[in-house]
Amino acid sequence: MEVIICKTAEEASRLAADMIAGLVKKNPKCVLGLATGSTPVKMYAELAKDVKAKKISFKNVKSWNLDEYYGLAPTHDQSYRYFMNENFFDLIDIDKKNTHVLNGLAKDWKKEVKAYEAAIAKAGGIDLQVLGIGSDGHIAFNEPGSALTSRTRLVSLTPQTIKDNARFFKKAADVPKYALSMGVGTICEAKTVVLLAFGKNKADAVKGAVEGGISQYCTASALQMHQDAWFFCDEEAASKLKLKKYYAWRGLEELARR
Numbered sequence: 001m002e003v004i005i006c007k008t009a010e011e012a013s014r015l016a017a018d019m020i021a022g023l024v025k026k027n028p029k030c031v032l033g034l035a036t037g038s039t040p041v042k043m044y045a046e047l048a049k050d051v052k053a054k055k056i057s058f059k060n061v062k063s064w065n066l067d068e069y070y071g072l073a074p075t076h077d078q079s080y081r082y083f084m085n086e087n088f089f090d091l092i093d094i095d096k097k098n099t100h101v102l103n104g105l106a107k108d109w110k111k112e113v114k115a116y117e118a119a120i121a122k123a124g125g126i127d128l129q130v131l132g133i134g135s136d137g138h139i140a141f142n143e144p145g146s147a148l149t150s151r152t153r154l155v156s157l158t159p160q161t162i163k164d165n166a167r168f169f170k171k172a173a174d175v176p177k178y179a180l181s182m183g184v185g186t187i188c189e190a191k192t193v194v195l196l197a198f199g200k201n202k203a204d205a206v207k208g209a210v211e212g213g214i215s216q217y218c219t220a221s222a223l224q225m226h227q228d229a230w231f232f233c234d235e236e237a238a239s240k241l242k243l244k245k246y247y248a249w250r251g252l253e254e255l256a257r258r
Contacts (some may be wrong), residue, residue: 001224002254003210003231003247005238009198010042012232015255016130016194017046019230022258023128023192024056031120032063033129033187034088035140036080039196040130041087048091058094064120066131066140067181068102070109070154078168079104102152102180113152113180120186129190133197137205137218141181144217150183184219193229195220197237206233207240210247230255 006012020043023030034040050056065080074081081101089099100119106112120126131139138144141155155178157165162175169175187193197206209220210231223229238244 001210001226001229001231002251003233003238003241004251004255005233005235005244005248007235009234012196012198012234013040013042014046016196016230016232017043017050019192019194019255019258020047020128020130021050021056024058024061027127028057029060029062030127031123031125032061033126033182033190034063034065034084035130035132036065036067036083036087037132039132039198043130043196044088044091048088051092058092060098061094062098062123063094063100064116064123064126065099065101066129066187067179068104069176070104070106070178070180071176072104074101074104104180106180109154109180113154116180117152117186126190128192128194129187131187131193131195131220133195133202133205133209133220135201135205137208137220139184139187139195139220139223141179142184142187142219144219146184146216146219148188148214148216148219148222149185152180152182152186155179155181184222188222188226191228193223193226195223195229195231197231197233199234200236200239202233202237203240206231206237207242211242 068080072079103112136144143158157177166172166175208218212221214221214224
């Protein structure tokens with residue numbers, strides 16, 4: 001695990017975008033794992049700039065997203081398919097047929113998640129997985145208590161997550177109580193992992209993930225066992241790391257050698 005500490009979220013997003021752009025240049029047919037939420041938006045915007053400037057092309061790239069609300073149609077403005085179209089796919093030259101998001105309306109969710117994992121395997125596995133991190137250290141919808149060997153599955157959202165999401169819906173009854181999500185084990189099979197974390201409210205999560213014990217209570221801590229995991233943080237998110245100065249020096253050295 002390497003920790004890249006930048007002064008701002010914008011700087012960290014650009015460096016993370018550079019890592020992805022480098023992979024796309026090296027392997028135009030690479031497979032990306034993508035995340036939603038506010039954290040990766042700046043990074044997606046940087047990649048869109050690269051496409052517009054004709055520095056890279058996503059025409060032959062394939063992608064699989066981490067998760068989707070169960071019960072929401074892809075056209076719903078709070079679905080993750082809608083989010084990805086608005087914030088990334090519609091801004092680049094990717095073939096939408098090559099973008100995959102779990103079907104929130106799947107009648108048989110067990111069949112859906114099994115097919116999703118099979119499709120990833122058939123594509124050769126995920127070359128680079130993008131992640132955010134929850135304030136409690138969770139990745140995707142793998143809330144505290146999720147098994148570190150978990151696979152793509154239907155998960156029950158915690159009362160706090162449901163409460164936090166209520167602001168995005170017209171009424172509380174509309175807030176999804178379930179989601180389809182890649183498991184921790186699924187995520188850790190990606191060849192490279194890029195996790196983004198910004199702001200003071202992520203400081204405890206980052207400390208737990210990087211310097212805490214490996215535990216199901218902080219599912220991001222499983223990345224300590226990954227052979228090529230990178231945390232891109234701003235100074236606020238990295239503020240509680242005991243070895244912050246060492247990470248800041250080592251991370252940039254390792255990034256330059258990559």
